[in-house]
Amino acid sequence: TDCRAIRDFNLPDHCMMMATRKGLVKKTLLEQYSRPKKGGIIAIKLREDDELVDVVVTAPGDEVVLSTKRGMAIRFNESDARPMGRNTSGVKGINLADDDELVGMVVADPNATLLTVCEFGYGKRTPFGPGEQATGEPADDEAGEAATGDSAVSSEPAEADESADGGDAATSSGARYRTQRRGGKGLRDIKTTERNGNVTGIVRVDDDDELLMMTARGKIQRIAAGEINVIGRNTQGVRIMRLDDDDTLIAVVRVPKDDNGDAETVVATPAAPVAAANSESGAGGNVAGDDFDQPEADEPTGDES
Template identity: 65%
Template sequence: ALIDNPGLSMAELLEIVPGPDFPTGGIVMGRDALVRGYLTGRSTITLRARAHVEEFGKNRNRIVVTEIPYQQTRDAIEEKIADLVNEDRIKGISAIRNESDLKEPVRLILELKRDADPDVVLNQLYQFSPLQTSFSLIFLALVDGKPRILSFKNLLEEFLRHRTTVIRRRTQHLLAKARSRKHTLEGLLVALANIDEVIRIIRSSKSQAEAKERLCQIQTPAALLERALGAEGFAILTEERGVAETYGLSPVQADAILRLTLGQLVNLEQEKLTGEHRDLLAKITEFRRILSSEANIKALIRAELVELESKHANDRRTEISGEAGDIRDMAELITEATMVVTITRSGYCKRTPADVYRAQRRGGKGLKGATVDEEDPIDHLFVASTHDWLLVFTTLGKVFSMRVFELPELARDAKGRALVNLLEFEPGEKVADCRAVGGFEDADRYLMLATRSGMVKKTALEQYRRRRTKGLIAVKLREGDELVDAVITKPGDELVLATAKGMAIRFPEGDARPMGRDTSGVRGIKLGAGDRLVGMVVADPDATLLTVCENGYGKRTPFGTGTPLSGPAPGEEGDGGGEAEAAEPAAEESDDEASSGMRYRTQHRGGKGLRDIKASARNGAVVSIVSVRDEDQVLMMTARG
């Protein structure tokens, strides 16, 4: 095409040569990478195996691989996928079989578990296994003896230039060879025309040199030579040697005659020599025609390429896909849904669709939410989207991040699976708290951490963006301290901290300055003897604080809008303690009824706080606090599930 139309555009060349065609087939992902390579001479293309999903059995799926990337083998791919499944890097595959045979050279079967999403598994396979590989594309050529990287069109033009040179040299060589043979044949034909004289000279000569010299002295009349060579041959001879009455033999022709025995010389066939001479004349004419113009050489290149295509062309095996081969974010493949996440004290985790928990009136027995041992109660229960990031804080002050959809989805009464199989915990490391976040993009959001000893620490949420298999340092814990709670804050928020003995303090989040991850924080509340921090929430003026005690009693208290700051400034040692602004009903009288008169006035951090609820014998110690609105539904789960 470039020979016929040297002005072809890159787009037209792409239509003719859309990309590489590998013998093992597969799919080249992303036309943009090819276009970039065609234009610049350098790129990286992604080659993906061809696979499809089949249904089999009852509600089961399997992935069938029918083409693999170039330079990969079926056995190597099967072995690598098996290793990835055993390492739990690829989830959802229950069995692997190689059903390849002569009829189907490639047929690799990957049976999926009943609850596995084929798109998710395929995405993992492309990400981790050799079912997707990359190839470097570089159009490197020697131009005038120097290596250069060329665009695709320049590469084709350079190939045509090189091919033109090759064909010109080849034709010149063939022309010279044909002319040499023609010259020899002309000498033999002259010898046949003077056979008696030639034989006499050879027999009477004392040496080869004498015979050669005497043969060169033979003069053949032009008329006799014309009859021997034919009109066309004689015309070419006169063109080469000029017009003369007689013509002698050249030393080369004399040597050719002397190389023959007398028997061979006598047995020379006139017709055979004449026929070969005629064929050589035709070849010489053709060679001279080819060399007479560049267009004739280009036409020969085209004819040879067409012949090559007719002999060896076959259907394209490799598909060129416009879809990029980038590994998709797993969240794109997972349907967003609301999940109830539970984690037990020993680290068994699961997620369950929230819609399986039906709303009930308070005071009932509830639904079975999990199967747990008496010694392994549920410590963490919250609602999150499958697309949320789950920040898992541990007793060693580290934080691990994972997507909620990476947790195993199980029935509401299932125990769950060990979190240590999903995250690389150190020996003895346990879950301290969890927090679900939609993302890390907002620079004005902070993660506020609270410890059992009443310390708080504020760190920009974006500092937790990195995902490391061995976790990040979240807080530097002092000896004997533990992480209790974590909340997401923004400038202007106010925090409420509550203790096991019913004390609470409210202070602006600005009282805690931002710190790095590897720090201990500052004092949030001053604890009384034997007291400990149990929770922390962000105060919502339109919501209430639900305080729950260990014996199942609780109450709601409006946050209100707060009051002007009073008490010690941050960092001072004053206690800032006091009673609530309005009379607080006893827990026995309020249970979980709203206490409309209660408000939490704003203080500086570090004080003792206000009385929130009476930690009486009937109520028990405070175990949890949560911010709720009137329209919210509350899901509670006991230690025994």
């Protein structure tokens, strides 16, 4: 799924947050992973029909964004998910539609942008924004929390269209990801039209970052994040990689401009190793100018979801 470089497992109140394909999230204090064993230790208890999708390290006050393959996203404070033991399944992070699944998770940065990429080579960048809840937003009903150990799913419906396709992110009402309560349906992030296909993944980027994009047919392209248009949510985005008819975009890696060997963020893991291809293999494309058109005996398995 992913790798995370951890230099200090004793950071006060820092946690490892994990997200699964079925929309569950689990937060565990870093210190609980500080004593590894030769055969490994249990990190999360997965249900039979679920799998781990992404992992982030959170600090007090952080907010995370979950994204789904059908173009929905939800932003909530990490404190909405209480810390649990390692051998637990977690709680609901987002309420998924029947045909939807989680594809990625990032820690929000009010000064950065969220890059969302789709399988047919289209994507967009949208500012995270400050994230405050909208004035007058109804509070979620929390009835049943004591019985289930989880916050009730938000009754708030998926948001209606807020910005015209190709709208200006600086002026559109859908220019940011406002904070919601964990367990809701979220907001429309990108339109998963026939042109775009499903969402492949998300990554937090700054203007001076670079990106490596990989396809199922083994092509790799490197571009500057700043070349990708910044637009609002609920849009189709622009072409970020030109693909052959039988190819799809499967992974994106963020490469900081002044890369000093720090771990990079992979937002979608290919099903098989991707062989690097020459940049001259035709994977290029105009970005900004395109149209908008050993199992162990562990702690008790107290499932809390």
